[in-house]
Amino acid sequence: MTSIDHQYETYSDTEIQQLERLGAQHMGEEIKDKKHIKQYIKKRNLEAMRELAEGELEADEYLEAEFDGSLTALNYLGNMTSAEYAFMMLAAYNDVPVKYHVYLTTKKMIVYEIGKLNVIGRQYVFDYGAIRHFKGKSRKDYVKLFFKVDEDKYDAFRTSGNWLLYPFVSRRIGINIFCEEREILLKFIQKKVFGI
Amino acid sequence: MEEKVVSCLKEKTDDGIDLLIDTYSSLIYGVIYSTLQNHMSREDIEECYYDVIFTLWHKIDKYDAKKGKFKNWLISVAKFKAVDYLRKGQRQSKQDGLEDCSETSQSAEDEMLLREDELQFRKVLERLGKIDQKIFSWRYIDELSVEEIADQLHMAPQAVYTRISRGKGKLKKWMGGK
Numbered sequence: 001m002t003s004i005d006h007q008y009e010t011y012s013d014t015e016i017q018q019l020e021r022l023g024a025q026h027m028g029e030e031i032k033d034k035k036h037i038k039q040y041i042k043k044r045n046l047e048a049m050r051e052l053a054e055g056e057l058e059a060d061e062y063l064e065a066e067f068d069g070s071l072t073a074l075n076y077l078g079n080m081t082s083a084e085y086a087f088m089m090l091a092a093y094n095d096v097p098v099k100y101h102v103y104l105t106t107k108k109m110i111v112y113e114i115g116k117l118n119v120i121g122r123q124y125v126f127d128y129g130a131i132r133h134f135k136g137k138s139r140k141d142y143v144k145l146f147f148k149v150d151e152d153k154y155d156a157f158r159t160s161g162n163w164l165l166y167p168f169v170s171r172r173i174g175i176n177i178f179c180e181e182r183e184i185l186l187k188f189i190q191k192k193v194f195g196i
Numbered sequence: 197m198e199e200k201v202v203s204c205l206k207e208k209t210d211d212g213i214d215l216l217i218d219t220y221s222s223l224i225y226g227v228i229y230s231t232l233q234n235h236m237s238r239e240d241i242e243e244c245y246y247d248v249i250f251t252l253w254h255k256i257d258k259y260d261a262k263k264g265k266f267k268n269w270l271i272s273v274a275k276f277k278a279v280d281y282l283r284k285g286q287r288q289s290k291q292d293g294l295e296d297c298s299e300t301s302q303s304a305e306d307e308m309l310l311r312e313d314e315l316q317f318r319k320v321l322e323r324l325g326k327i328d329q330k331i332f333s334w335r336y337i338d339e340l341s342v343e344e345i346a347d348q349l350h351m352a353p354q355a356v357y358t359r360i361s362r363g364k365g366k367l368k369k370w371m372g373g374k
Contacts, residue, residue: 008264011271016223019271023226026233031225031242034217038210040246041253119208 038117045118046101053103053110056125056153061107067185069100069145069175100175104188111173124173125153128192136186143182145189146174198266205256213253223267224248224274231278236285244281248274320370328363331356 103110113121130150204212334340346353
């Protein structure tokens with residue numbers, strides 16, 4: 001017997017075929033619906049994300065709001081004078097996210113970069129006091145936020161020694177918020193950041 | 197195909213899920229169905245199936261090709277998850293039994309059967325040496341990892357694997373298996 005057998009229990013081809021037959025015989029059509037399974041995975045990932053965010057809370061702190069946001073163009077490619085260079089260099093990062101999921105607590109902002117199926121990429125946890133150069137602009141269909149962060153808990157911001165790329169990735173976050181409560185969220189964040 | 201499924205799952209792409217379902221959905225459903233068919237509703241079995249797909253996708257990094265084929269790991273994950281659902285279902289019916297007397301006899305019977313199985317298993321375990329008894333109870337009752345057990349007993353993990361493997365053979369023989 002090899003060490004392989006020691007860890008995972010092994011099943012004969014006959015046993016496996018029997019199980020496959022049993023499965024094929026009893027599974028309904030809806031079980032093969034990949035869309036449904038992907039929605040389930042998204043939901044479970046979101047639940048896991050919330051648990052993670054709750055784990056960041058201190059004793060006297062609680063979650064006040066959460067929202068989805070997309071990346072603003074400004075964050076990475078906004079300045080067209082050097083955008084082409086920046087774009088080429090961004091290819092070096094293989095984890096540029098699809099969108100953000102953000103939790104606002106009484107004391108801090110927890111930002112998760114998420115990819116498809118709500119998979120968490122990088123996470124940033126920082127106090128409102130660490131936010132610099134905050135700008136929030138209301139547009140017709142969305143609100144645009146961008147700011148710089150002095151210090152985040154996990155020091156997870158992308159870095160680059162290249163002076164062309166540096167301004168686009170260095171401790172900057174740009175988020176577009178499309179949800180209905182966007183104006184309320186903007187006011188809430190402004191209030192926290194400026195200590196109003 | 198196995199390697200392709202594993203690498204796609206590790207990349208956490210949509211394609212990984214598609215490939216997993218296309219290749220292994222019958223096997224996964226078969227394992228779950230064989231464990232839960234007489235105990236749980238169709239909806240619960242389906243919920244368990246979704247949960248297994250999520251677990252396989254979420255915990256793919258725990259799969260170690262050196263320790264066996266992906267199919268074997270997949271069957272173990274599905275089996276354990278199904279047993280979890282079974283236990284949850286039994287706990288639920290115990291709680292329901294407090295409110296509904298007709299349920300009581302059924303769950304008590306199940307409980308008795310389970311207890312008998314457990315007692316029989318413990319009796320057979322006693323026939324193993326002291327160290328092997330510890331290893332089996334930590335591994336299969338307390339669900340410690342092989343590395344944790346090896347740490348506790350100041351042994352190499354390989355030695356623990358060997359003892360588990362030999363012990364399994366003995367237990368099978370004593371319990372009347374082939």
